[in-house]
Amino acid sequence: MPGIDVIFAGMLDALTPVNIMFVVCGVATGIMVGAIPGLNGPMAIAIVTPVTFWLSPLPAIGFLVGIMKGSTVGGAIPAILMNTPGTPDAAMTALDGYPLAQRGKSGKALKMGLYSSITGDTFSDIVLFTVAAPLSLIALMIGPVEQAAIIFFSICVISSLIGDKPFRGLVAASFGFLLSSIGQTPEEATPRLTFGFPEIADGLPLISVGMGVFVLGEIIFVMANKRNLAEGSVAPSPDEDGRRLTFSEYRSAFRTIARSAMIGTVIGAIPGIGSTVAATIGYSAAKRASKNPEKFGTGHLEGVAATEAANSSVCGANLIPLLTIGVPGNVVAAFLLGALIIHGVVPGPTLIRDQGQLVYAIFTAMAVANLSNLILGGIGLRVFGLIAKVRASIVYPVVILLCFTGAYISGGGMVGITLLAIFGIVGYGLRVLRMPIVIFIIAFVLGRLWEFPLNQAVILTDSDPFQLINYPIALIFICLGIALIIVSQVGRRQSGK
């Protein structure tokens, strides 16, 4: 566990003006991106990652963390003002936020969303700061066989939790793993599945695959299925009372915010369950616990508070599995993992031990991001509200051009652009077939990290699966993973899916 000197050194690293500036810029970008319907945090992180190549790891990760946190806050803006959630997890916010805005209380709703978000996010960050180091100590005790088994188990957990069907999740995961196996082998750089193209000898670039499947695929899908993206409905301007949120209003919703923050943190720490689920559970828990459940959905401030606290508290918690065992819990964490690797930082059990200073600097950057969210959100919610009115028909060309630019300048050149286009089509196909994109991306990022402990496990067990009996923990994880998939599939069948 890092000493107090390492922790302080990390904090000081993060608090330099340049690093603070990058975090603040990240938060501003995140709020703007979240505020634009059709864009979201993971998309922005995928697009922006190539731009961070020329930065050192801390400002780069601080910038990306800022985007992650800012986009969660920003997603509520169009949900409240236009009944159009900027991000999927803000959909529940619209249930109460938009009716409030229609009554001229958009300012009140926006501020409740902002303060709830920041409260939830800060709670989740405190949990992350507290448990990450002890958990990584435990993780350090596990060997490669157990590590390989835990990664398999994580994919089974994610497959069973995301999407309709666990086996679909596993098909998507296998596809992602297979694509990650393209390129040279880690052991002796033997070319594998390169089909004679030396350009992909280092493997498929995450930027092209990620942006193609996640961003370009989504744009093609939305454009193909929605007739007119050049329209939007805007709530009326708020009256004098509707602009302000009083402290007593915040205090009366605090119990709801605290409950949602705890729900979001627990959900965020489990790989695979995203902020959308957290928001839904947080909202329904608040409704069940309320003395006036009938008010929910009609423009109730507690509804906004419950949703926003829950979805924001996922942010910090989903870094727990990433920083302790190297497993990204959701797609944002997967892109962060990719960005960390690109910057020469490999998350996993040894990260806090070997790079404790950087980890605590990232934690401090997260705290700075929360503060920036509070200040930027407080000052400019109405300004960001104007951005929310930008139509998708204007946003999409910029995003497509940024994807092409990112794929090109990230070192992929024309090959990167070609792969981007190919994976854009793949992304569309995956959406049509209702394959879970998130699992595909996580598996693609995780594949390279899985291969190494897996190879070590094969050596340690002499390629004999029965040797696993000597590794009971690994065996338990493998059996649990398989059992989880089967139980989850059977459970869904019984519930009619």
Next chain:
Amino acid sequence: MQPLLFLVEWKLVNRGDIAIGLFAVLFGVALVVWIIPAQTGLRIVALVSPMFFAKLCAWILVASGIGLAVAGLFSHREDILFKKVAFHLSVTVIATVGLGSAVFAMQHIGFLVTGFTISFVTMRIAGEKDLRLLVGCSVFFPLFIWLAFDVMLSRPLP
């Protein structure tokens, strides 16, 4: 009798899941027996075969494909796969042609002109009708990105 009854109820099973599952199985088997061995270099001193990881992934694909197909047999919810097939195929073909042309143009004509075309076409497809906005944004977006990356950040674009 039971198998015959199953055939009678074929319309009720989830054909989408079965089709995806079978495709995954076939693709996985093709990978294991043909594609991976043909496309992997020889091991020199490595203790683990370079094919090991890829083959393991292919076997997981086969296993999950079987699982999906079997689950599809017992699922009575029709899936989207066989709906709007022509529409999805048309979108795929149009997107492939469009993106293919964009990649080709990006390489041979350059970022600015291609960027202008991409912006114009995307905005038009997205339903933008205001001609001034169409032309203005189509010129401004690629020019701004080009200035930001190529000129200011010195990262040359095609």
